Amino acid sequence: MKFDSPATTNPIDRGRVVGIAHDRIDGAAKVTGTAPYAYERHDAAPNAAYGWIVGSAIAKGRISAMDLRAAEAAPGVMGIVTHQNAGPLAKGNMNTAHLLGGPAIEHYEQAVALVIADTLENARDAARLVRIDYAPEKGRFDLAAERDRAVPPTGGFGGPADTKAGDFDGAFARAAVKLDRSYTTPDQSHAMLEPHATTAAWNGDKLTLWTANQMVAWSVGDMARTLKIPKENVRIVAPYIGGGFGAKLFLRADALLAALGARQVGRPVKVAIARPQIPNNTTHRPATIQRIRIGANRDGVIDAIAHEVWSGDLPGGAAETAAAQTRLLYGGANRLTAHRLATLDLPEGNAMRAPGEAVGLLALEVAMDELAEACGVDPVELRIRNDVxxxxxxxxxxxxxxxxxxxxxxxxxxxxxxxxxxxxxxxxxxxxxxxxxxxxxxxxxxLVGKSGARIGVDAKGHVIVETDMTDIGTGSYTIIAQTAAEMMGVPLEAVTVRLGDSRFPVSAGSGGQWGANSSTAGVYAAAVALRTKLAEKAGFPADRALFEDGLVRFGNQSQPLAQLAGREGLWAEDSMDYGDLDKRYAxxxxxxxxxxxxxxxxxxxxxxxxxxxxxxxxxxxxxxxxxxxxxxxxxxxxxxxxxxxxxxxxxxxxxxxxxxxxxxxxxxxxxxxxxxxxxxxxxxxxxxxxxxxxxxxxxxxxxxxxxxxxxxxxxxxxxxxxxxxxxxxxxxxxxxxx
The missing domain is CATH 3.30.365.10 (Aldehyde oxidase/xanthine dehydrogenase, molybdopterin binding domain)
Incomplete structure (x- = not known):
């Protein structure tokens, strides 16, 4: 289904299920401990071995020698993965640094080995016996010191590096009230409840990963690319995720090393990134330096506004787009935004809840408060005066x-x-x-993105929804069930939702605040396709049939969904794709x-x-x-x-x-x-x-x-x-x- 014109009245507008407060349908499983998280998939891998990651002890340089003999001889050790025996690997599209380091080291705590043993304790103890000699190199670790060498970023989210409108310099020089302030924000960690974790198993040349991951389809592609195997040979399963905040948008070392370890020892392997390793091994929100200049009249009405941002990342990384909101939030004819990216040899900076705006508003909204005081205007009123x-x-x-x-x-x-x-x-x-x-x-x-789903009705009139959409604690199960219930005219209890499996239709995934709207729109599209099948089977015009109380109605006629579905059930699949409305409208x-x-x-x-x-x-x-x-x-x-x-x-x-x-x-x-x-x-x-x-x-x-x-x-x-x-x-x- 294509969404390329404004929505008109549709079944969602009935508001019988959608828009009503409901308890989370996955809540009981989570509070009773029966929801299977990635590290707990004992049902899928009852004989799993355990892996422990060894991280680099330097931030930049090379491995000059590795001595694994003591670790290999330790109790219970089954194998050790390093760059020397991992086989040919590529870097995934979504990773700035290699997930397995060596011989080159790109950041501190970069994974350089995985020790696999029969128990977690044996793997951890043996990992301490791995001996590595390094040849350190001088690195760049201070954003303030590298600020003057920062350059316009070439990739990443957030649009162009710089934008301009009007004549900022001239308008700022003429302004009756001028503000010129600098603000800083530090590096921040996601600190989600569930660590990055994966259970991996091979069946011949087919790999299954039960992993904590927000974007299933992205990660299938990246794992296939990294291992240099066909995409159809990779399955990712992620039905429950204990928080992500962006840290789990992409594959991390746990997933790759679990796959490599399972291949090496010939049995499933579990890998979790230990909590003290997470900040340095995975991604974080980068620090920023921000300069904001605002020129306004004495009533606080803005005529000139500029927001310049400096952040840092590994070579090939992306900038923190902290001026993104300044491009759209307040009026002012004369405008300037700019982002500059410094090369730093710190761990990877990447998306963390509301990348860009979260830290950009820490600066902009204090600047607006300072402007309000300079103009003698109430801070709420100042913002209203600059609405656009x-x-x-x-x-x-x-x-x-x-x-x-x-x-x-x-x-x-x-x-x-x-x-x-x-x-x-x-x-x-x-x-x-x-x-x-x-x-x-x-x-x-x-933000919206293409999202697909499959929806069916069984012989009992029960509705089933399948999509690779993930629930990272946000309530995806419930809103998807609400959407299906509203569209098919059944109570919420008559819907089963299955999420987070790459065998299901590709969704938009969880990230960037696009997940809920996009994934439910995909379910809407699939439900429209199923409604059409059911109505046509009943002999009713699809565009005029009503779905309510488990029935398909037209005029004074009706037929139960269960009867129309038949013994085999009836299924439909579709996706919601988008036209240019986001270009025509902000x-x-x-x-x-x-x-x-x-x-x-x-x-x-x-x-x-x-x-x-x-x-x-x-x-x-x-x-x-x-x-x-x-x-x-x-x-x-x-x-x-x-x-x-x-x-x-x-x-x-x-x-x-x-x-x-x-x-x-x-x-x-x-x-x-x-x-x-x-x-x-x-x-x-x-x-x-x-x-x-x-x-x-x-x-x-x-x-x-x-x-x-x-x-x-x-x-x-x-x-x-x-x-x-x-x-x-x-x-x-x-x-x-x-």
Whole structure:
């Protein structure tokens, strides 16, 4: 099915199942421990051996010698995979560095060996006996030091490296109010609950991977490419994934080494990347340096805006597109955005929840707060004054498909009690606590992608849906079941959803906030095809038949789905493909974050007192799981604001705090009160579902609202994240930055 014109009234609009809050249908399996995750596939591989990864002890250089004799002689050891015996390997399209290093070393903790043994403990103990001699080389590990050598990136997500409109330099020079500020964000880790893990098994020349992976079809192709085998010889199974945040978009070392290990020892092999290895072995969100310049009139209306970003990655990597939202969020005739990429020999930087906007808004929304103060305008009102209903770089000929940004600001402010905020910083006290409120805009592009599904009805009238779409804790099982139930006119309990298997039709996968809208649209397309088959079998006109209560109706006639399906059942398969609506219309999701903090007057401890957000993201498919996604994203935004930072040892090129004891993330007690409001909105130019993504919108801007609340509480303006106690104390005992 092709979606190339705005959606009209369709069965989803009935709203009997879609748009209603439902419990997660996979919830019971997860809380009872019966959901099989990748490392736990004992049913598929009961005789599996265990692999333990040996990571490189240097960040850049070469392996000069390897001594495996002691490890090979250790108890239970069955084999050791290295570059010397792995056979010919290619680098996958989605990987910046090789997943198995040697002899060249590209980053610290790069996998250089896999020790395989009969138990996990034996594999781990033997791995410590592997002896490797290195020839280190000088590396580049400091973004600030490499900034001047950064160049425009040539690949990756986020559009062109640079954009321009009008005459920024001239307009900025003429502006009555000028702002020129720099901000920094650190490297960050995904820190998802389930580590990267794979169970691999060969059957002849056919490979099956039970793996934690967000994008099944991408990874089938990359594994086939890496091993130099046909795609049809690779099967990936990923029905349950314990979080990803982008870290599992692509194959990682666990998948490749499990496959190589299983081939070497002739039996299934399990490999999990140990928690202390994850930050340095897998991907992370890269650090940024951002310069923002804004020129406005004295009423705060922007005429000139520029956002320049520096980030780093391994050779061949991609930039962090932190100026992406600045191209679309606020008006202003004269504009400039630029991204520059420095070569760093740190572990791979790549997609992490809302890549680009998550860190870009940490800077932009603090800059907007600073502009509001310079103009003497309320921060909410300033954002409203700079609203624009079309792509400000392209002009009015490319309007937004839907944009309820102003409504988010106004309704969010009223709901949060923004009118009670004292605009003068440092004026509100409760005992030893300084109290402040902050606001920030939320913005994330709406992305869609081709997505397919297969749907059938069995002899009992039960509906089955199959697609390789994944559920990374986001609720895919439930919204796909809701879509099928709505389209086929059956209750939710009469639908079974099967996900995460490369034998199923290719979906858009989970990532970039495109998963929910795209995958349900694919199910919609398949359901339309099945409805047509069923209606025609009943002798009814397909475009006028009604599907409800397990029946196909036309006029005063009806037939049960079960009867039409027959003993063998009836199936249909289709996909949703997209035309150029996203070119003709700017498509995005919007919101407004509000935060109230308390800052201890003596210790500078920051406590989140409450958070609120109002969001417009098209039709909300399941308000219950959508709220869960948003409050989780808001919490992640608090982490970015206050505590999350991978600390780089710039001498040796690795992340020092590579475990959950020293890489800090927020917990429930850190955020006692979160409120979420979804505005009523249908976007008929997004998909037949009239929905948009929401899972990443909630992180975008949340951290800036915290930063702005800290300033309102204390009068201390910090521009280098995270906003830790030492920085607040340093600013309060030295001088206050205004």
């Amino acid at each position: 209903q079309y792509d400000p770089e392209a002009g009015p000929q490319r309007p937004f498909s839907s944009r309820k940004f102003v409504e988010c600001l106004r309704q969010g402010a009223e709901r949060f009690g923004w009118s009670r905020r004292n605009p003068r910083p440092g004026q509100v006290r409760e005992g030893r606590w300084q109290i402040g409120m902050g606001v920030a805009s939320a913005f994330r592009n709406n 498509q995005a999701t919007f919101g407004a974050h509000f935060c109230e903090v308390g800052v201890d007057i003596d210790t500078a401890e920051v406590r989140i007192r409450r958070m609120g957000g109002a969001f417009a993201a098209g039709r909300i498919l399941n308000p219950k799981s959508a709220r869960s996604q948003v409050i989780g994203a808001m919490t992640m935004g608090v982490g970015a604001a206050l505590m999350e930072e991978l600390t780089v040892d710039t001498r040796f090129g690795f992340f020092v705090n590579h475990d959950m004891a020293e890489y800090l993330v927020p917990v429930h007690a850190d955020i006692p009160d979160q409120d979420v409001l979804f505005l009523d909105e249908l976007d008929d130019k997004s998909s037949p579902m009239k929905a948009k993504g929401v899972g990443e919108l909630g992180i975008c801007g949340a951290g800036a609202a915290v930063a702005n609340a800290i300033y309102n509480a204390t009068g201390i303006r910090l521009r280098d994240y995270p906003l830790t106690i030492d920085k607040i104390l340093g600013a309060s005992t030295g001088h206050r930055v205004a």
